[in-house]
Structure formats: structure tokens, C-alpha cells
Amino acid sequence: MQLNVKTSKPYEIFIERGCLDSLGARCAALFPAGAKAAVISDSNVFPLYGERALASLRGEGFQPDFFVFPAGEASKQLSTVAQMLGFLAERGLTRSDFLVALGGGVTGDMAGFAAACYLRGVRFVQVPTSLLAQVDSSVGGKTAVDLPQGKNLAGAFHQPALVLIDPDTLETLPPLFFADGMGEVIKYGCIRSRALFETLRGADDLAPLMESILYDCVDCKRVIVEHDEFDTGERLVLNFGHTLGHALEKAHGYTGLTHGAAVGIGMVLIARLGEHMGLTEAGTADAIAEVLRKYHLPVSDDASLDEVLRATALDKKGLGGDLRIVLLRAVGESFVHRLPRAEFAALCREALAEEAR
Numbered sequence: 001m002q003l004n005v006k007t008s009k010p011y012e013i014f015i016e017r018g019c020l021d022s023l024g025a026r027c028a029a030l031f032p033a034g035a036k037a038a039v040i041s042d043s044n045v046f047p048l049y050g051e052r053a054l055a056s057l058r059g060e061g062f063q064p065d066f067f068v069f070p071a072g073e074a075s076k077q078l079s080t081v082a083q084m085l086g087f088l089a090e091r092g093l094t095r096s097d098f099l100v101a102l103g104g105g106v107t108g109d110m111a112g113f114a115a116a117c118y119l120r121g122v123r124f125v126q127v128p129t130s131l132l133a134q135v136d137s138s139v140g141g142k143t144a145v146d147l148p149q150g151k152n153l154a155g156a157f158h159q160p161a162l163v164l165i166d167p168d169t170l171e172t173l174p175p176l177f178f179a180d181g182m183g184e185v186i187k188y189g190c191i192r193s194r195a196l197f198e199t200l201r202g203a204d205d206l207a208p209l210m211e212s213i214l215y216d217c218v219d220c221k222r223v224i225v226e227h228d229e230f231d232t233g234e235r236l237v238l239n240f241g242h243t244l245g246h247a248l249e250k251a252h253g254y255t256g257l258t259h260g261a262a263v264g265i266g267m268v269l270i271a272r273l274g275e276h277m278g279l280t281e282a283g284t285a286d287a288i289a290e291v292l293r294k295y296h297l298p299v300s301d302d303a304s305l306d307e308v309l310r311a312t313a314l315d316k317k318g319l320g321g322d323l324r325i326v327l328l329r330a331v332g333e334s335f336v337h338r339l340p341r342a343e344f345a346a347l348c349r350e351a352l353a354e355e356a357r
């Protein structure tokens with residue numbers, strides 16, 4: 001399956017089982033013969049898939065080398081990107097050469113940021129291997145690292161030259177990270193595709209449906225990114241469930257609750273709020289909770305509401321004294337709603353009190 005993303009720099013996305021082995025051939029259509037290729041990967045993914053990526057690149061006459069960093073969000077720092085940039089400079093990569101991000105969202109975000117900075121911008125290829133990276137972070141050109149002050153605070157918009165999504169790599173993804181990515185898959189159903197949501201709700205086994213599920217999610221992200229490449233409007237709907245989700249992650253000190261789990265709970269809470277405000281079709285929150293449970297994601301949390309609401313005060317999706325929240329009219333139809341922070345807190349309390357009765 002193939003998609004074309006029409007952003008300022010257009011690029012192709014291929015979704016195909018086993019396509020990791022076509023990396024070299026796909027790159028041959030984009031980069032000069034004999035170019036250097038720096039494969040950036042983490043310490044879990046490189047031992048699994050690194051050699052195949054290098055062999056495929058070598059097979060087409062490229063000169064690949066690799067940079068591997070310790071797996072995990074803790075590596076997503078300026079210091080790791082500084083090491084990457086040093087590696088690229090030592091190997092003498094020029095603007096005709098390219099980077100390959102082989103791994104999850106942490107790898108893609110950092111390799112993309114290094115590609116945006118090195119020589120003021122070189123091209124890079126995304127080969128996402130986690131579910132979250134395949135449906136979300138590899139598409140759209142957002143790259144970043146974390147700062148001690150918060151997540152993703154330093155970064156750049158830098159679109160990839162190519163995205164290769166091989167669903168077979170998900171076979172080695174630990175179940176916790178698979179569930180985490182399912183939070184984002186369910187989110188796409190909620191914000192844009194009732195059909196996808198119903199597929200997820202009804203499926204007995206996702207494996208045979210995976211390629212088409214990945215396609216639906218990526219296509220959804222593609223449309224939104226094409227309309228709002230630099231995140232000034234419509235792209236906000238991708239943050240459905242994130243205002244309260246981020247606040248929950250923060251309330252847990254960023255440990256113990258994965259991002260997907262936190263967003264899932266955030267989606268249920270915000271759907272309840274929408275129902276309470278009379279803006280969301282009744283029964284939506286329960287339907288989302290049913291699908292989240294089915295894919296082993298939590299639907300509630302015992303962090304105190306006050307703690308969570310305090311954390312929303314710092315959420316970067318705010319606009320002055322107002323919050324912009326993403327609500328659903330019904331499953332598959334999202335919209336942005338602006339309301340004062342104080343009103344948001346009061347409505348959350350009312351909605352949850354009503355739910356508890």
C-alpha cells in the first residue's frame with residue numbers, strides 16, 4: 001500500500017510486509033548512487049533489524065554506517081543528538097548523503113532533529129518499528145528532544161524524504177508498547193473514522209487486518225498534516241485526549257502510566273465532559289472505554305482530579321487564559337472547542353460527579 005503526502009516537500013509512504021528489505025531499492029530512487037547513509041537506531045532495535053537495513057543499503061551501492069544509542073525516552077536529549085551530529089561530521093556526510101531512522105518514536109524524533117540540524121538540513125528516511133511510530137510519529141515532520149523543563153521542547157519541522165512501514169517488525173514489539181500504540185490507533189477512529197473504530201470494536205484478531213489498519217491511521221494523519229503542516233489549527237485534533245492525558249502522565253511523574261494509557265483515559269474523560277456539555281452524542285465515552293479495555297488499556301485512574309487539573313494549567317496547548325480542547329460530536333467526528341481554564345475545571349468536576357452518581 002502506498003500514500004503520497006503533499007506537504008511543502010512531498011514524500012511517499014509505503015506500508016508493506018517485509019518492506020524493510022526494500023529500503024536500499026527505495027532509497028536508490030531518491031539519493032545519488034554511492035551516497036553515505038547513517039542508520040540511527042536504538043540498542044533494542046538495531047540487534048533485531050540493523051543488519052537487514054545495512055545489507056539492503058549496501059546491496060544498492062550505498063555506503064551505510066550506524067549510530068546506536070541506549071533505548072528509551074531517557075536518551076531523547078540534546079546530548080544524544082550532539083553525539084549523533086559528531087558522528088555524522090566524523091564520517092564526513094554531506095548534503096547528498098542521508099540518515100535512516102530505524103526504530104520507535106524516540107529514534108525517529110532524534111534522527112529527524114539531527115537531520116534538520118546537520119549542515120542546516122539533510123534528508124532522512126523513517127523506518128518506524130513501533131506501532132506508535134508507524135501510525136503517528138514517523139509521519140508529519142515533527143522532530144524533537146526533551147529538555148529538563150519538559151517533553152519535546154526543542155525541535156524542528158523537518159519532513160522525511162520517505163517512510164517505509166513494515167508491519168512484520170511489530171512481531172517483536174513488547175506487548176506493553178503494542179498496547180501503547182493501540183491508544184493512538186483508537187484515537188484515529190475516534191477523531192476521524194467511525195469505520196476504523198467499529199473494525200477495532202468487532203475484530204477477533206488484528207493480525208490479518210494490520211496492514212489496512214496502519215493504512216487507515218496513516219491516511220488520517222496524512223490528511224490532517226497536509227491541511228496544517230506547521231500545527232497552527234486543524235492538527236490540534238490529533239491531540240484528542242491529550243490535554244488530560246498529559247496532565248495524568250505528569251501527575252504520575254512520567255512513570256507507571258504509559259503515554260497511550262494516559263491518552264486513553266484522557267479520551268474517556270473528555271468524551272464524558274462533551275456528553276455533560278451536551279456537545280457529544282450520549283454513550284460515546286462508554287463506547288471508547290469498551291474498545292480501550294478490549295486492547296488492554298485502562299479507562300480510569302486514581303490520581304486526584306485536582307492534581308490533574310493543576311497539571312493542565314501548564315499544558316502547552318493552552319492559548320492565553322483559554323484552553324483549546326478537542327471534543328467529539330460522535331465517534332469519528334472531532335472539533336476544537338475553546339473555553340476558559342476555570343470553566344474547564346468546573347465542568348470536569350461536574351461531569352465526573354455526574355458519572356459517579
Ligand SMILES: NC(=O)c1ccc[n+]([C@@H]2O[C@H](COP(=O)([O-])OP(=O)(O)OC[C@H]3O[C@@H](n4cnc5c(N)ncnc54)[C@H](O)[C@@H]3O)[C@@H](O)[C@H]2O)c1
Nearest residue numbers: 044071072104105106107129130132133137142169172173
Ligand atoms: N514526532 C511526532 O509527531 C510524535 C508523535 C507521537 C509521539 N512522539 C514521540 O514518540 C516517542 C514514543 O515513541 P515509541 O513509543 O515508539 O518509543 P520508543 O522509540 O522508545 O520505542 C518503544 C520501545 O520499543 C522498542 N522497540 C521499538 N520497535 C521495536 C520492535 N519492532 N521490536 C522490539 N522492540 C522495539 C524500543 O527499543 C523501545 O524500548 C516519544 O518520545 C514521543 O514524544 C512523536
